[in-house]
Amino acid sequence: MRSLIYADWIVARRSFLRFALVSLVILCPIIAASNDGTSGAPGVMATCLFVTMLTMNVALGIFGTDEAGDWQQCRLTMPVTLHQVVSARYTFVALVCGATMVGAAALGWLVELAIPLFGGVLTVPRGGSEIVMASWGMGLVTLGYLALGMPMLYRLGVTKARMAFTAPFLLMALIALEPVRNALHGVLNSLEGFASSFSSPWPVLLVGSVAVALLYVASLHLSERLYASREL
Amino acid sequence: MSSVVPYSSIDLQGQPCDLRCAGVAKRYKDFALQAVSLAVPHGSVVGLIGRNGAGKTTLMRILLGSLAADAGRVELLGQDVGALSHNARATLRQDVAFVAAVTAYPAVMTVTEVATMYQLAYPVFGMDAFRELATRLGLLPDSERKQVRELSRGTGMKLQLACALASGARLVVMDEPTAGLDPIARDELLDVLRAWMEPGDRSLLISSHITSDLEKLADYLVVLDEGRVIAELGSDSVERMGIARLRTPELEQVLADGHVARGQARVLHEGLSWNLLVPDRAAFGRSYPEYVCDRATIDDCLVLLVKGEVR
Numbered sequence: 001m002r003s004l005i006y007a008d009w010i011v012a013r014r015s016f017l018r019f020a021l022v023s024l025v026i027l028c029p030i031i032a033a034s035n036d037g038t039s040g041a042p043g044v045m046a047t048c049l050f051v052t053m054l055t056m057n058v059a060l061g062i063f064g065t066d067e068a069g070d071w072q073q074c075r076l077t078m079p080v081t082l083h084q085v086v087s088a089r090y091t092f093v094a095l096v097c098g099a100t101m102v103g104a105a106a107l108g109w110l111v112e113l114a115i116p117l118f119g120g121v122l123t124v125p126r127g128g129s130e131i132v133m134a135s136w137g138m139g140l141v142t143l144g145y146l147a148l149g150m151p152m153l154y155r156l157g158v159t160k161a162r163m164a165f166t167a168p169f170l171l172m173a174l175i176a177l178e179p180v181r182n183a184l185h186g187v188l189n190s191l192e193g194f195a196s197s198f199s200s201p202w203p204v205l206l207v208g209s210v211a212v213a214l215l216y217v218a219s220l221h222l223s224e225r226l227y228a229s230r231e232l
Numbered sequence: 233m234s235s236v237v238p239y240s241s242i243d244l245q246g247q248p249c250d251l252r253c254a255g256v257a258k259r260y261k262d263f264a265l266q267a268v269s270l271a272v273p274h275g276s277v278v279g280l281i282g283r284n285g286a287g288k289t290t291l292m293r294i295l296l297g298s299l300a301a302d303a304g305r306v307e308l309l310g311q312d313v314g315a316l317s318h319n320a321r322a323t324l325r326q327d328v329a330f331v332a333a334v335t336a337y338p339a340v341m342t343v344t345e346v347a348t349m350y351q352l353a354y355p356v357f358g359m360d361a362f363r364e365l366a367t368r369l370g371l372l373p374d375s376e377r378k379q380v381r382e383l384s385r386g387t388g389m390k391l392q393l394a395c396a397l398a399s400g401a402r403l404v405v406m407d408e409p410t411a412g413l414d415p416i417a418r419d420e421l422l423d424v425l426r427a428w429m430e431p432g433d434r435s436l437l438i439s440s441h442i443t444s445d446l447e448k449l450a451d452y453l454v455v456l457d458e459g460r461v462i463a464e465l466g467s468d469s470v471e472r473m474g475i476a477r478l479r480t481p482e483l484e485q486v487l488a489d490g491h492v493a494r495g496q497a498r499v500l501h502e503g504l505s506w507n508l509l510v511p512d513r514a515a516f517g518r519s520y521p522e523y524v525c526d527r528a529t530i531d532d533c534l535v536l537l538v539k540g541e542v543r
């Protein structure tokens with residue numbers, strides 16, 4: 001299992017710069033658009049997007065490597081079980097998500113510090129704890145999303161499942177656009193109302209963490225079954 | 233007249249085998265592996281030959297457990313793989329290494345990183361042995377930092393070979409390891425394999441289109457065609473085989489004499505004569521001194537066994 005985590009680490013490390021650049025290219029205009037003096041949360045926005053984009057990119061990248069050059073067949077001839085193949089990947093993706101949450105929180109904090117230096121306006125400067133909460137929350141959402149999508153990747157392979165896997169994510173990203181936000185005004189307000197009904201977000205994050213952890217473990221077992229039934 | 237000798241000449245009953253399969257079957261839409269049985273005796277090299285699409289790679293994948301068979305039994309290093317738990321199978325595979333037809337490691341890994349991955353997977357992997365083999369094969373030191381995607385086919389194959397042989401495996405399964413290599417690289421690779429086999433307690437199953445390589449290396453040959461084993465030959469029996477060049481009446485006479493049993497003889501029409509695969513060239517020469525009978529190469533055997541008409 002260590003050998004497979006090591007292989008994933010090497011693939012992710014080599015591709016990290018590309019993934020980070022892609023994420024930043026997408027991130028910059030969105031942060032710029034959010035820094036219009038109305039939303040006042042570019043740091044939070046940067047944190048949330050960076051967690052999601054980087055984790056998703058790394059996950060899709062390592063799944064893509066499996067199918068390139070018969071690696072997924074080759075690794076099954078090594079002294080590993082199917083369970084180890086799947087759980088090594090789940091472990092690695094969870095570690096990447098955790099590391100990205102930390103990195104993204106630092107990035108968000110830097111964005112908050114940097115924007116006034118460049119003459120930008122922060123209508124509501126966010127504190128460190130708010131950025132940590134955003135990072136944590138978005139990490140949970142991303143991990144939950146991956147928990148739902150990874151069984152599909154194991155069953156169909158990344159080539160076939162890529163569109164189905166990324167489409168809901170892209171649709172969610174449309175919420176960043178003003179017209180979409182306006183169209184979903186009612187739904188977003190209800191969500192905001194629900195969120196503000198809690199005096200503190202920490203219990204929500206803790207309960208959410210447990211729920212996502214359970215979902216992730218269930219997803220692992222499902223992926224294992226689906227992968228076993230797949231003819232490579 | 234000499235007795236009838238079948239082309240298949242291996243009897244491995246009771247012999248200790250590192251790999252044995254019986255009745256292995258796998259059905260696809262357009263291809264089926266049909267009740268394949270073969271064995272790799274302990275300390276020997278078995279060559280698997282057959283034309284493209286004969287089922288060699290599918291069979292190898294089933295033997296290694298990376299593909300499930302529809303039917304049949306596989307015994308690896310004396311253990312029935314089907315009866316083992318997943319963990320026990322993984323443990324068993326610590327003694328088995330695979331060399332694929334294409335270098336299948338993640339493309340961005342460097343040579344050293346691939347070796348480290350093997351070290352983490354195989355408990356007795358010898359990094360020193362890897363370095364020694366890789367240096368002997370000309371992979372190190374030049375290609376140490378090269379990524380897999382930057383390696384030529386030959387260099388990639390050398391990397392796979394060095395990893396497999398340094399893994400501590402007792403059985404190595406190789407799928408077309410010499411395909412696409414120049415003669416010098418092929419010779420180097422065969423030398424390394426011979427040296428690895430020297431202690432006598434290791435076994436090798438190797439498939440190849442380049443039958444001259446197998447002539448130099450294999451103790452036994454298994455001919456696979458359209459998903460079936462059509463012949464199993466010992467290297468000594470290949471040495472004995474011949475190709476008799478006969479005209480039609482001569483062929484009829486030889487068949488009528490029963491030198492090669494009717495219903496088993498393989499013949500191929502070539503120009504004005506027939507080529508007959510003869511199990512024992514010397515015996516044939518004694519019986520028919522006036523007929524031409526050349527030594528049969530593995531290629532001759534393969535062509536006649538696969539394309540030949542049964543008479």
